[in-house]
Structures are given as structure tokens and as C-alpha cells.
Amino acid sequence: MGVDLRTPGPDDAQALADLHWLTWQQTYTSLLPAGYFSEQNYAARLAFWNRALADDNPALRLKVAQDDSGALLGFGFAGPPNAHRGAVHAAGLQLYSLYVLSEHHGTGLGQRLLDEVLGGDPAVLWVAKENPRAIAFYLRNGFEFDGEEVSDPHAPEIIDARMVRGA
Numbered sequence: 001m002g003v004d005l006r007t008p009g010p011d012d013a014q015a016l017a018d019l020h021w022l023t024w025q026q027t028y029t030s031l032l033p034a035g036y037f038s039e040q041n042y043a044a045r046l047a048f049w050n051r052a053l054a055d056d057n058p059a060l061r062l063k064v065a066q067d068d069s070g071a072l073l074g075f076g077f078a079g080p081p082n083a084h085r086g087a088v089h090a091a092g093l094q095l096y097s098l099y100v101l102s103e104h105h106g107t108g109l110g111q112r113l114l115d116e117v118l119g120g121d122p123a124v125l126w127v128a129k130e131n132p133r134a135i136a137f138y139l140r141n142g143f144e145f146d147g148e149e150v151s152d153p154h155a156p157e158i159i160d161a162r163m164v165r166g167a
Contacts, residue, residue: 015072016072017049022101023099025037031155031158032155065113073101073104093118094125111141123166127163144163
């Protein structure tokens with residue numbers, strides 16, 4: 001099976017929302033409060049992708065991984081650093097999201113997406129401290145914890161820790 005990386009367009013909003021939703025279920029179900037995966041939260045995720053794909057900011061870097069049948073398998077999204085629950089960093093880029101369907105973990109697909117949206121540029125990201133697989137991946141890619149942590153009042157079981165590379 002071949003996997004291509006491409007830049008998504010506005011017509012990909014639904015597929016990206018579905019992929020994002022599924023990867024969150026695969027990754028965080030045990031850490032999120034009951035009822036998190038509601039129709040209302042899904043609608044918010046779809047609205048997010050509609051806005052993101054309509055944004056023509058050239059500083060945004062978004063790639064999807066697609067198999068031969070056209071199914072999306074993962075995505076990477078980066079751009080200018082933004083405030084994450086009040087914590088800002090001056091790195092050149094921020095990795096906003098990097099998700100791959102669990103059946104494609106360990107295939108190199110996440111690495112391809114990371115390389116595509118960040119390259120070797122200095123960057124910052126936030127990772128759930130409860131996600132050791134992601135932490136190991138980012139450590140292998142030169143990221144280090146800088147000590148900044150925040151919690152989400154809507155998901156109190158998740159503590160986000162900031163990691164930086166080359167900044």
C-alpha cells in the first residue's frame with residue numbers, strides 16, 4: 001500500500017474531522033471525562049477544520065497522509081507559536097497536532113509527517129504527559145521538556161508539558 005503526503009483543501013474538512021476524532025478516541029479515551037466524545041464536541045472539531053482549511057496564512061503548514069484508496073491515515077499541522085492556555089514560547093514554529101491512526105504507529109508515517117511540517121526548524125509543542133509513546137517520539141526528534149506544564153479544566157486527567165527543539 002502506497003502512502004502519499006499532500007496539502008489538504010477545504011473539501012477535506014469532514015475527513016480530517018473524522019480522522020482527528022478517531023485518533024483522539026484511540027489516544028485519549030481513558031484520560032477524557034465521560035461524555036467528551038459528544039455530538040457537540042464533534043461539531044466543534046468539524047468547525048475547527050473548516051476554519052483551518054479556509055485560512056490562507058502562508059505560515060501554516062498542514063499535511064495529510066493518504067493511502068491509495070484516498071483514506072486519510074494521519075496528519076501534521078504546524079505554524080507560528082500561539083498561546084497555549086496562557087503559555088507562549090518564542091520558537092520559530094509550533095507543532096499544533098500530529099496524529100496517525102493507531103494501526104500505522106511504528107510505520108514511519110508520523111516521522112514523515114513531522115519532517116514535512118517542521119523539517120529541522122526550531123519548534124515548540126505540547127504533549128500529554130500521559131502519552132509515553134508520543135514523548136519518546138519527540139525525544140528521538142530532538143525535543144526536550146522545558147519545565148512548563150498546564151492542565152485543561154475540561155480534561156483534568158491530562159497535563160500538557162511543553163517540549164522545545166533548537167530554540
